[in-house]
Amino acid sequence: MKNENQRLRDIALDILLTIGESGGFSHLVIDQKLKKSQLELRDKALLTELVYGTMQHKLTLQYYTNYFVKKPEKMKNWVKWLFYLSIYQMEYLEKIPDHAIIHESVEIAKNRGHKGIANLVNGVLRTIQRNGLPDLNNITDLIERLSIQTSHPYWLVKRWFLQFGEEITREMCETNTAHKQMSIRVQPLKIRRDELMKQLENDGIHTKTSPISDQGMIIEEGNVLNHETFQQHFFTVQDESSMLVAELMDIKQGMTILDSCSAPGGKTTHIAEKMQDNGEIYAYDLHEKKAKLVAKKAKELDLTCIQVGQKDARKLQETHSKETFDRILVDAPCSGLGVLRSKPDIRYNKKEEDIHQLARIQKDILTHVLPLLKKDGKLVYSTCTVDKEENEQMIQSFLDENPEYKIDSSFFEELPEVLKSAKGRTQFGIQIFPQDLDSDGFFITRIMYQDNSNVSR
CATH class of the missing domain: 3.40.50.150 (Vaccinia Virus protein VP39)
Structure with a gap:
């Protein structure tokens, strides 16, 4: 019987397959799955992190996977995405120990495939745990290196290089791999911005005013989507x-x-x-x-x-x-x-x-x-x-x-x-x-x- 951690990763793998292989839109697929999953709030947050993080670093994770798997083109799609999901957790998430990631991944491989696939997953992930991942700085082509490091398609990095130059392109690609701050827009006919900021502050949600709009606020700490003012439509989430x-x-x-x-x-x-x-x-x-x-x-x-x-x-x-x-x-x-x-x-x-x-x-x-x-x-x-x-x-x-x-x-x-x-x-x-x-x-x-x-x- 699956434990909750394995079920969560199983759901994440299903979502990644839908997005990565069937062309589903990430935000829509995640939203649909979350509504059906009956996961706790904390697990929903982790599921979202796993899916977005893996998709965000897909080309990097593909490079790492291909480095360790002899014939990656022969892997079934679910095995490929299981590797991406597992390596993402090992490389980018500090709170989950490697041994737990490896154990859950091997169990998923056993349930979805056969012993040979489970052994492959176990062997590759333990090699990564033991020896680490290849150094991307060894990629000699500048555009290819930035493409793999920041997981942007080669054609796009090259296009941006030609249009904007190396400095802007590098900054843009690196920013696209980082977490984005959340901003909201107050509905001024319902509440003043300073009043909303005070209400949120009293409930442990820290904000600051936006330099872009006198209706805008940047969320510095706390989950504003769980606050009653969101349900009352006192504000809109907007970049x-x-x-x-x-x-x-x-x-x-x-x-x-x-x-x-x-x-x-x-x-x-x-x-x-x-x-x-x-x-x-x-x-x-x-x-x-x-x-x-x-x-x-x-x-x-x-x-x-x-x-x-x-x-x-x-x-x-x-x-x-x-x-x-x-x-x-x-x-x-x-x-x-x-x-x-x-x-x-x-x-x-x-x-x-x-x-x-x-x-x-x-x-x-x-x-x-x-x-x-x-x-x-x-x-x-x-x-x-x-x-x-x-x-x-x-x-x-x-x-x-x-x-x-x-x-x-x-x-x-x-x-x-x-x-x-x-x-x-x-x-x-x-x-x-x-x-x-x-x-x-x-x-x-x-x-x-x-x-x-x-x-x-």
């Missing part, structure tokens, strides 16, 4: 880079605003809060299921100015007249290369061709949506990726083809002090790297109409 999007929209009460790609609703509801729930927000998403998430989020936060619908952003001229909106947000579909810490499976599933295709979709959306902007309006374009083709180069290409628009120069003056001299700032917007704020990688810019009398055609 600081994501908060910056609404902060840079120059929002005023009573405006009519379009959020063209709105799911899951974090930015939409932030816009509504900044408007004091006074105005109109039309929030759309291509998928009906995702649009419903936006409506659910708005209802939880008691925001009534948001009208949600399922529509393709590239067809919104069929629904709205030209020059309808004071502000437009295009939080465009993207490769997601800025959120690799939160969704580590992205780095293994994306291909370079995906980026080319996404850049075309992004330009299509911008081209279709911008005529809906009033002549004195402003459009914010954002992505949660770190790639010039989807960001600066896409914006530059769009402006070259559409000279009636320009970058709003006052956008740069409104950046938070902490970002005014950021390395990712260009004439086309600001690229936030994960290491800049210990947040997600994001690109943000703001576009407006240009005085046609000054445009030469």
Whole structure:
């Protein structure tokens, strides 16, 4: 009969197989399994750590496994992932003793396979316990070494080297393997930020204010998701880079605003809060299921100015007249290369061709949506990726083809002090790297109409 430790690792192995071999999304698969598992809170936290940690270091763990196994290509998938899971615990988790990891792994191998596999698992893990792991610094190719050390695909590291140089790429890759701080956004129509901070502090949850948003807070210690204020929807969990999007929209009460790609609703509801729930927000998403998430989020936060619908952003001229909106947000579909810490499976599933295709979709959306902007309006374009083709180069290409628009120069003056001299700032917007704020990688810019009398055609 399995003990609780073995059952937990069995569940972790099942999740890793679903994500790693069947293409499941890590956050969705983990959430589904946790709901069914009936594990205690502490065990749920460990399960999440095991899955995310193993996925985050997959290429490193694959390198180590292949070093010790003579014919790794002949291993069954579950054996491969069992090695990754086991070596991750031995190398990265200090609180679990090696002998316990080896014992549980061998027992899983016995139950899932046969004696030969159990012997292989036992032999490899005991060799690692005795001799340690190979030194990754011995990898001579610089890009390959960084790729293996930080578990980023070779093509991606090479691409970042060419776009941003060695220093930024190394910092970004290393940051993507580290734990990310949690930040939340207070709902100011329900509670003031200082009041929420005081409530949390009284219950042992230590916070500090965000330099990005006057609604933002960074959690320094404690589990805020177990606090009653979370159940009361006094705040939303949101990354600081994501908060910056609404902060840079120059929002005023009573405006009519379009959020063209709105799911899951974090930015939409932030816009509504900044408007004091006074105005109109039309929030759309291509998928009906995702649009419903936006409506659910708005209802939880008691925001009534948001009208949600399922529509393709590239067809919104069929629904709205030209020059309808004071502000437009295009939080465009993207490769997601800025959120690799939160969704580590992205780095293994994306291909370079995906980026080319996404850049075309992004330009299509911008081209279709911008005529809906009033002549004195402003459009914010954002992505949660770190790639010039989807960001600066896409914006530059769009402006070259559409000279009636320009970058709003006052956008740069409104950046938070902490970002005014950021390395990712260009004439086309600001690229936030994960290491800049210990947040997600994001690109943000703001576009407006240009005085046609000054445009030469």
